[in-house]
């Protein structure tokens with residue numbers, strides 16, 4: 445382990461975590477082409493914290509995130525979202541859990557081009573057959589600086605604004621956890637910094653739990669904590685990271 449000021453992940457109580465895994469294993473392929481993408485991964489993500497997952501290419505970051513988010517299933521081990529053990533859930537239950545309790549912000553903004561910003565933000569709630577909490581909608585969209593952009597369609601918005609719409613959409617259901625997959629990968633550094641600051645504020649001011657996969661040490665420096673992966677294993681973590689400490693930790697992994 446690099447540094448840690450927290451209890452060991454295995455000792456964490458998943459019921460109080462935004463998301464957690466216990467002894468998670470995942471392999472792809474068979475025989476000579478078999479790849480152990482996750483090896484006995486025990487990790488716990490506290491509520492209201494912003495965590496970055498980092499590591500060299502192929503170290504298992506995406507696989508871990510996909511298993512945590514219920515987008516993929518592991519070979520063995522357990523995954524919790526909030527207090528729910530999702531390991532044995534059927535596809536239909538998983539789909540519902542993802543819709544109601546998980547938010548996503550991807551590198552490609554994944555907005556529906558024919559819908560306005562407001563309609564895009566409200567889409568997951570509409571698909572779930574619910575009604576949005578209008579006060580929360582106003583709070584989220586004004587905190588994200590979108591109040592005067594709500595009637596615009598995605599092509600009328602800058603990349604940074606489009607990603608802010610995607611962040612608003614992810615926050616609107618007040619999910620147990622928001623997963624970000626390189627959320628600033630398509631943005632210039634100024635727009636990226638804005639989106640990362642907003643993600644950080646949503647953790648600090650709104651208590652939102654956020655887990656982000658990134659290759660970018662500067663992006664990771666916005667997080668409260670970085671967990672480091674190498675060759676399918678969790679190999680360390682940094683609290684209150686800055687870009688230099690992240691770079692140093694990655695260099696030790698040969699990334």
Ligand SMILES: Nc1ncnc2c1ncn2[C@@H]1O[C@H](COP(=O)(O)OP(=O)(O)OP(=O)(O)O)[C@@H](O)[C@H]1O
Nearest residue numbers: 472473479481499500501502503504505506507508
């Ligand atoms: N669908 C798949 N079929 C076969 N092997 C896979 C598949 N998905 C991932 N892998 C392998 O599993 C390992 C972990 O992959 P993963 O995508 O989780 O790594 P990563 O750390 O996210 O990589 P990157 O930083 O390059 O996105 C890699 O060796 C990868 O080649």
